[in-house]
Amino acid sequence: MRRAEVLPGKPYPLGATYLGNGVNFAVFSEHARKVEVCLFDAEQPSRELRRYVLPEHNQHVWHGFIPGLQTGTLYGFRAHGAYEPRRGLRFNPHKLLVDPYARALHGQVDFSSPLYAYVLGDEEQDLSFDTRDSAPGVPKAVVLTDDFDWEGDSAPSVPWNRTLLYEAHVKGLTRLHPAVPEHQRGTYAGLAHPAVIEHLKRLGVTAVELLPIHSHVDEPFLVNKGLTNYWGYSTLGYFAPDARFSASGSRGGQVVEFKAMVKALHRAGIEVILDVVYNHTCEGNHLGPTLSFKGLDNSAYYRLLEKDPRYYQDFTGTGNSWNATHPYALKLVMDSLRYWVREMHVDGFRFDLATTLGRDRHGYDTRAAFFQMVHQDPVLSRVKLIAEPWDVGDFGYQVGNFPVVWSEWNGKYRDTIRRFWKGDDRQAAEIGYRLTGSSDLYALSGRKPTASVNFITAHDGFTLHDLVTYSQKHNEANLEENRDGANDNHAWNCGVEGETTDAVINQLREQQKRNFLATLFLSQGVPMLLAGDELGRTQRGNNNAYCQDNPLSWVDWNLSESQHKLLDFTVQLSQLRRAQPVLSKRKFFRGSTIWDSKLKDLVWFRPDGLEMKKEDWEKPVVPSIGFLLGGDAIATPDDEGNRLVGDTLLVLMNAHHEPITFHLPAIEWGADWEEVVNTGQSRVSPHTHTPAGGSVVVAGRALVVLRRPATEQTLPRE
Numbered sequence: 001m002r003r004a005e006v007l008p009g010k011p012y013p014l015g016a017t018y019l020g021n022g023v024n025f026a027v028f029s030e031h032a033r034k035v036e037v038c039l040f041d042a043e044q045p046s047r048e049l050r051r052y053v054l055p056e057h058n059q060h061v062w063h064g065f066i067p068g069l070q071t072g073t074l075y076g077f078r079a080h081g082a083y084e085p086r087r088g089l090r091f092n093p094h095k096l097l098v099d100p101y102a103r104a105l106h107g108q109v110d111f112s113s114p115l116y117a118y119v120l121g122d123e124e125q126d127l128s129f130d131t132r133d134s135a136p137g138v139p140k141a142v143v144l145t146d147d148f149d150w151e152g153d154s155a156p157s158v159p160w161n162r163t164l165l166y167e168a169h170v171k172g173l174t175r176l177h178p179a180v181p182e183h184q185r186g187t188y189a190g191l192a193h194p195a196v197i198e199h200l201k202r203l204g205v206t207a208v209e210l211l212p213i214h215s216h217v218d219e220p221f222l223v224n225k226g227l228t229n230y231w232g233y234s235t236l237g238y239f240a241p242d243a244r245f246s247a248s249g250s251r252g253g254q255v256v257e258f259k260a261m262v263k264a265l266h267r268a269g270i271e272v273i274l275d276v277v278y279n280h281t282c283e284g285n286h287l288g289p290t291l292s293f294k295g296l297d298n299s300a301y302y303r304l305l306e307k308d309p310r311y312y313q314d315f316t317g318t319g320n321s322w323n324a325t326h327p328y329a330l331k332l333v334m335d336s337l338r339y340w341v342r343e344m345h346v347d348g349f350r351f352d353l354a355t356t357l358g359r360d361r362h363g364y365d366t367r368a369a370f371f372q373m374v375h376q377d378p379v380l381s382r383v384k385l386i387a388e389p390w391d392v393g394d395f396g397y398q399v400g401n402f403p404v405v406w407s408e409w410n411g412k413y414r415d416t417i418r419r420f421w422k423g424d425d426r427q428a429a430e431i432g433y434r435l436t437g438s439s440d441l442y443a444l445s446g447r448k449p450t451a452s453v454n455f456i457t458a459h460d461g462f463t464l465h466d467l468v469t470y471s472q473k474h475n476e477a478n479l480e481e482n483r484d485g486a487n488d489n490h491a492w493n494c495g496v497e498g499e500t501t502d503a504v505i506n507q508l509r510e511q512q513k514r515n516f517l518a519t520l521f522l523s524q525g526v527p528m529l530l531a532g533d534e535l536g537r538t539q540r541g542n543n544n545a546y547c548q549d550n551p552l553s554w555v556d557w558n559l560s561e562s563q564h565k566l567l568d569f570t571v572q573l574s575q576l577r578r579a580q581p582v583l584s585k586r587k588f589f590r591g592s593t594i595w596d597s598k599l600k601d602l603v604w605f606r607p608d609g610l611e612m613k614k615e616d617w618e619k620p621v622v623p624s625i626g627f628l629l630g631g632d633a634i635a636t637p638d639d640e641g642n643r644l645v646g647d648t649l650l651v652l653m654n655a656h657h658e659p660i661t662f663h664l665p666a667i668e669w670g671a672d673w674e675e676v677v678n679t680g681q682s683r684v685s686p687h688t689h690t691p692a693g694g695s696v697v698v699a700g701r702a703l704v705v706l707r708r709p710a711t712e713q714t715l716p717r718e
Helices: 170-174 194-203 253-267 293-301 327-342 354-358 369-376 411-422 428-435 502-522 561-579
Strands: 015-018 022-028 034-040 048-053 056-058 061-067 074-080 140-142 165-168 207-210 214-216 235-241 271-276 348-351 384-387 407-409 452-454 526-530 602-605 624-629 648-654 660-663 672-678 689-691 695-698 702-708
Touching (some): 074 293, 235 327, 271 327, 271 384, 327 369, 411 428, 411 452, 411 502, 502 526, 648 660
Parallel strands (some): 207 271
Antiparallel strands (some): 034 048, 034 074, 624 648, 660 695
């Protein structure tokens, strides 16, 4: 290749920076001997035009400035160094490497190209060395400049206690939406369409939590089966929005379109939270492809076995684990997060398998470097941070054990609520904690109820419809003989007793859906709704649809009468939660510690109308329970300091398959109760009234919410 003069340039910022008269390239590699930047033909991206050796090497950063280059330039790196897998070194200059800081990627990984640093099929496998050029099968980074007009965009900054999360897939949510133009379906533009935003607003959604939108790779074992990695938990580019969700092309159009989506959602008061996968990458284990990090500095970016660095530590079940203990690997994570906040205007992140990022050399530690960096960062410490608080390593389940400023997916909430409505024994104490914000998990660490992200279903597992419909998983479409996916012990056929008709079974299933949705919206903490659950979406029993990029996973907007009713019911619940401050408290309940029993903010009742005692909580079978939320006992101030005195709510829950009569509390708890929710009915509650001391029959496996209007008798403000 013809060589040209390259100026020294600067080591920062990392990546490719357009300076008006050329481009500065900077890339980290601690152990490389030489790094080249390769330029590619804009018309034939597989055709390499020329290579330039980056002339300077400062603080482990290779850098150089190439005059005359313009935005739109396609490029990649090649790193020269030792290929000694037994020492953790895997340099191979024949393999084109994606810039870890690339803002956009053009093209997809093609596994028909020689993407492996070793010769496939050799007896020693990864100890061999492959000299074929991988460039035709590797995506090319695109040089960009930032000239997007945000038009004064500002973050909605919705308080945590007023947040309703909506977990969605960019493509899956909009691919079948009839109001979205065909060319925008399944894209960032589709998600920003007014019809989609209107649906979110109707539901009361305040934040969309998007499954991974970082550029990702489809694993070869899926490609060979004609499948793809639909969920996207296989990241290649941590700064680059995936072009597969773009209606505007892949040479920077995906970046502009993503920003326009964020701007449109912000105008509607809706935040954007990204599901991010910094715990592992798409390069797999020692037998995986060389696409970026592995070829730039394998031992820096990945956790290797200390006694045999040929192999990777794997806390994720994917073959590798990100090395958050290395300064530059940790810097990449922090730089990426700040980029998405500052330049792309996102409002927060949900961290996949976040426990891995909190592992130092000795194990999980709440004072690990990653947590310290986030906590002190003036940008990241102020956005919404959500942890998936587990991984597959030793002591990986860390629910309740993340630092302050973090909220968590509360897996214990999910499991407890499912068990209760299934009718399992010994759930009383657990249900008490989970409904009231899980103080047993978060109070001692100084966190509030909003540390608990409550969910019944998520992308990983059954949809709500399938949860109450299937007693076994049905993952046959994944072509693994139904061996993949969790054996969900909390799935059931809605607990039907004895022989009955299909119509009755369907009615009970719809009722169980309403039970779960009602419980979610009535619980303290932050509710998260899985996209499509409000519509009765089904995956036909597939609880691991990660590779199903087809109607099995997409939201179907062609609704039946029962699905319309479910949507209306969900909207009603969301409206109730927004209208009643007692359902979204910023602090934990004080319960019996309140000096005046008539002003208790939380009281638990038995079906006979008497308060529950210690022995009641310890009974092996407590199928029915009631609890009172004292709205006029909280006098909660809003963000402007205005006092919000809400109504008092009485929630009656019956997990038994037979109806149960609840005797309402005596007059001191309220003179007259209005029914506002009844999951035993498919329509909106008729708002019937029952006096104090009266009785309410709650159907088998049903929930009723009663309301008493607020009074002037209040406690001091929280």
